Amino acid sequence: MNREQLIGLIKQKRSFLCVGLDSDIDKIPAHLMGSDDPVFEFNRRIIDATIDFTVAYKPNLAFYESRGLKGMQSLHKTMEYLAKFQDKCFTIADAKRGDIGNTSTQYARAFFDKDASGFNFDAVTVAPYMGEDSVSPFLSFENKWVVLLALTSNKGAFDFQLFENQQGEKLYSKVLQTSQHWGNSGNIMYVIGATRAEMLAEVRKLIPDHFLLVPGVGAQGGSLSEVARYGMNKDCGLLVNASRSIIFASKGEDFADLAKKEAGEMQLEMEKLMKAQGII
């Protein structure tokens, strides 16, 4: 999916919600556990319940890899199911990959090249530590995106991401400055955590046009209105992720209904925020 299509989808759905399919099998409602593939069944019902309010789905690979081949089968089935909604949602493999150049090319095939791997994600999250040649192989795929880690929402973000040089430039800022030239605002997005929304203002000075994938709203405590205030640009420029607060809103038989309610409430709030900024 290209940038124009993504912006179109956001305006059409009046939403910039990304639902994180962190489908931990230990948290899945008991009544699904008898089915052949409980995680796929869970994901399918979550998708059906939330698709009207959701611009992007983001399965985190860890929750699938932890179950070995069975887990990867659940993910393949989930992505085949999502292919039915191909022009109606954007898909992000939250995999945080990155390796030396020829190896990153293999990772790019793993997520983007359906003929090679079976997966056809629109985007993949990538860690910046190994620099340009670890990122650029992903950028050679047309209409595919890198979502590069810049400032994450976890406690450990403070360990290295705020490391500062003599000019007062922080590492995450150096990552933004440097990497934006490896691609463009049509194939690179950045992860910027919502737990420090005021830093979005600093980020926007460096990269006014790029999309930001913002985790940390909901279960991790970030505020949607603060994110919009500091992070929204004229094209919206945001994908705000919620995982547990939506997919595990209930652990009972009503899990899909509750997920729909939560996603619907976020969509309504997002619609208001976009209207207030004249985007729709």
Add this chain to the structure above:
Amino acid sequence: MNREQLIGLIKQKRSFLCVGLDSDIDKIPAHLMGSDDPVFEFNRRIIDATIDFTVAYKPNLAFYESRGLKGMQSLHKTMEYLAKFQDKCFTIADAKRGDIGNTSTQYARAFFDKDASGFNFDAVTVAPYMGEDSVSPFLSFENKWVVLLALTSNKGAFDFQLFENQQGEKLYSKVLQTSQHWGNSGNIMYVIGATRAEMLAEVRKLIPDHFLLVPGVGAQGGSLSEVARYGMNKDCGLLVNASRSIIFASKGEDFADLAKKEAGEMQLEMEKLMKAQGII
């Protein structure tokens, strides 16, 4: 495998060779392509040919993930085969993972918890960008190791790893300083590329005891004697990786013989270097 066992293995085999199973299906000898699982067949023969000279095997996940479920099946079969040599080699999942705490726990299960995922690696490579809570979940598994990226051997290593603070401390050095306290020399190793062997001397000032996993010898141009000169400690403290120079030494029917020859030559050189330093 614990530190004592690893050191024992190195002394017994008179080798600190790690063979990278970067088994790119496009480079596998043609005569194997008719078998049910060419990549597994290739790996099995490489292992048989090199096991006497090799302390560790390190499949890079990218080369398996790029082939989807089939690729992961090849890797599972390879690891089942390596389990036959359980006390005779150390295994490293070169996966460069890392995510927020609860998610890294899932990645740890993916590589360390055989009951959950089918994999039972001794170690996994982890990227440090997201800080302590992205690394520490891996350290709670007994006799398992994190191999943390510090200074890699690729061109992009210069982009961020040498980013320097006001005191002249570089990012990779900050990573070493900070992360060594998250675990100890019995459960953390570091990736330090051989392409700048003289920097190993600086690294050894900070972490005299930790094992270093050193890529970049062979196809990438680093020198084994330089690595030993600057990086070896009293327990050896090194695993030097070679991938392409061994596994793709020949693309013909003699690939296993040539791999054996290459690995044997490296083992001999390593034996000399260990003897010179009084380790064996």
